Amino acid sequence: MQNTKAYIMLVCATLFWAGNFMVGKLAYLENIPPMSLVFFRWLLVWIILLPFTYKEILKYKDIILNNLPLLFFLALTSVGLFNTFTYLSLVHTQVINASLFNTAIPAMIIFLCFLLKIEKTNKFQILGLIISVFGILSIITKLDLNILLSLNFNKGDLIMIGGVITWGLYSSFLKKKKFTLPLLTLVHVLCTFGLLFILPQFLYELSQGLTVKLNTNLVYTLIYLALFPSIGSYYCWAGAVAIIGANRAGIFLSLIPFFSTLMAITFFNEKFQFFHLIGSILIVLGLFLSNKEIKNA
Secondary structure: OOHHHHHHHHHHHHHHHHHHHHHHHHHHHOOOOOHHHHHHHHHHHHHHHHHHHHHHHOOOOHHHHHHHHHHHHHHHHHHHHHHHHHHHHHHOOOOHHHHHHHHHHHHHHHHHHHHHHOOOOOOOHHHHHHHHHHHHHHHHHOOHHHHHHHEEEEHHHHHHHHHHHHHHHHHHHHHHOOOOOHHHHHHHHHHHHHHHHHHHHHHHHOOOOOOOOOOOOHHHHHHHHHHHHHHHHHHHHHHHHHHHHHHHHHHHHHHHHHHHHHHHHHHHHHOOOOHHHHHHHHHHHHHHHHHHHHHHH
């Protein structure tokens, strides 16, 4: 029964995260500037969480203050940069492309942990990383050698690679966290510090004349982003991991591009092409190898 509950929570978490790509694309089509979307999304999350977390923030203030450098870095890479890269990429590329790149995040985490000497790496993980890189290349080159030779890549695809790197950094340094905070309290703290990094981006966008119009589309968009990908997914994911463990839960991350692709085809008439298939197969194969353990090592 508990396992069934965990699986339902994991499906909900990945469905909400997949919706994030859809709403990001929809926001662009509705002329909602990407930096404004990021700023108001996390500002609304901050306001929603405050009544539930302010007592715990005061209770754990010593832990928070003693770990400010790490918390600032986690806030910068997750709240401050990943969302920015994601919404900016969707201005220039398909939902399918942006979501498929996310399947390469586990390989990026392995690479960064190896590079920064956070965790040891085995030969299967290195092989998985290399295969995943070929998967990414398949997507950004569309299996066209001329695009690779001329370096004429889609701007949005390159921006999303920046998102993969920042989330990889966030996940890698999360492994260095030695302290414990309640989940919603940690999300609120990262949200608070993240807003400090998002604010200059938002002000720069305003200085360029890109202003957001207050209408029902904006309100519905922000409510969805605040309640589901920002709070709901994190809550469901953490709850499921507590029941079945991180390794078994990690397999469900592949549902994000699956749901995103179905939504993109249904709502935006995007095409799932041959290079998407080849790239997906290579990235998933790389992910499988990356999770393979060497016995008696």
